[in-house]
Amino acid sequence: MERVLIAGCGYVGSALAARLAAEGHQVYGMRRNPAVLPPGVRPIAADLRDPATLGVLPAGLTTIFYTAAADGGSDDEYRAAYVDGPRNLLAALVARGERPRRVVFTSSTSVYGQGAGEWVDEDSPTEPEGFGGRRMLEGEGIVRGGPIPGVVLRLGGIYGRGRTSYIDRVRSGAAECPAETTYTNRIHRDDCAGALRHLMLLDAPDPVYLGVDRAPADTCEVMHWLAATLGRPAPARATTASTRRRGNKQCRSDRLVASGYEFIYPTYREGFAALL
Numbered sequence: 705m706e707r708v709l710i711a712g713c714g715y716v717g718s719a720l721a722a723r724l725a726a727e728g729h730q731v732y733g734m735r736r737n738p739a740v741l742p743p744g745v746r747p748i749a750a751d752l753r754d755p756a757t758l759g760v761l762p763a764g765l766t767t768i769f770y771t772a773a774a775d776g777g778s779d780d781e782y783r784a785a786y787v788d789g790p791r792n793l794l795a796a797l798v799a800r801g802e803r804p805r806r807v808v809f810t811s812s813t814s815v816y817g818q819g820a821g822e823w824v825d826e827d828s829p830t831e832p833e834g835f836g837g838r839r840m841l842e843g844e845g846i847v848r849g850g851p852i853p854g855v856v857l858r859l860g861g862i863y864g865r866g867r868t869s870y871i872d873r874v875r876s877g878a879a880e881c882p883a884e885t886t887y888t889n890r891i892h893r894d895d896c897a898g899a900l901r902h903l904m905l906l907d908a909p910d911p912v913y914l915g916v917d918r919a920p921a922d923t924c925e926v927m928h929w930l931a932a933t934l935g936r937p938a939p940a941r942a943t944t945a946s947t948r949r950r951g952n953k954q955c956r957s958d959r960l961v962a963s964g965y966e967f968i969y970p971t972y973r974e975g976f977a978a979l980l
């Protein structure tokens with residue numbers, strides 16, 4: 705049995721917490737408002753930005769998951785969540801003499817700056833254009849270079865129950881395809897939880913894994929598939945390119961699969977079908 709701390713126990717963290725608790729692990733869920741944690745998860749009220757609140761950590765933890773997310777889209781909020789938070793948590797663990805076996809950090813595919821639809825994997829260059837990706841990389845560095853062996857899972861866009869923006873837009877008729885082929889890399893919440901659990905159980909994990917499903921896809925293909933499945937009109941392509949700068953790459957999760965992970969929802973088709 706593991707003694708697990710999930711720091712930032714929100715959408716993904718709660719799915720992971722519920723699964724691990726059901727398997728008999730002792731699971732602590734940390735967040736500022738822990739009143740909403742799943743049953744069987746022991747609540748810890750603390751603010752990862754404030755070291756003074758981190759004295760409440762339980763002893764004898766074996767695995768730490770860091771799944772906190774930024775409160776908003778500013779650089780300050782990203783720094784607080786992905787740099788200050790992991791740094792404070794690791795310092796608090798060390799100060800208490802805690803030596804967990806592993807800390808697993810949820811990063812993001814935003815660490816890749818590739819924008820021409822290239823395939824990327826864990827060895828591809830990470831040269832993000834925005835501060836978001838840069839702060840994630842900083843956080844990765846803190847976890848990988850820290851006192852506890854660190855593993856990073858770079859997640860794509862997370863969807864699942866309660867996070868159905870694609871479905872909602874297609875259903876309401878508000879969806880529009882980007883003017884040019886733009887790839888989306890997605891992962892169902894249950895696979896986020898499954899992959900994190902898998903990384904906890906691996907004997908000798910690599911330092912970094914991509915956490916995306918097996919089918920990066922043109923956003924327009926996804927919308928057209930949804931429209932056909934829902935019996936709605938196929939969204940048209942926008943006539944002008946978006947001015948929003950965003951990456952455009954196809955992420956490969958071969959390393960995760962080679963390590964033994966089996967996706968519950970290998971592509972958006974199975975994942976969305978389960979939600980419809």
Ligand SMILES: NC(=O)c1ccc[n+]([C@@H]2O[C@H](COP(=O)([O-])OP(=O)(O)OC[C@H]3O[C@@H](n4cnc5c(N)ncnc54)[C@H](OP(=O)(O)O)[C@@H]3O)[C@@H](O)[C@H]2O)c1
Nearest residue numbers: 712713714715716735736737751752772773812859861862
């Ligand atoms: N959403 C995506 O598509 C996506 C894509 C790639 C990567 N990721 C990453 O995946 C991870 C999980 O995402 P998610 O969607 O599950 O996030 P989420 O639902 O927003 O959950 C984040 C949790 O962190 C807690 N938290 C935030 N700041 C905190 C602080 N200072 N101290 C303690 N707890 C704090 C929040 O609870 P309180 O407000 O109660 O504190 C919340 O429960 C995050 O690291 C995120 O950056 C997400």
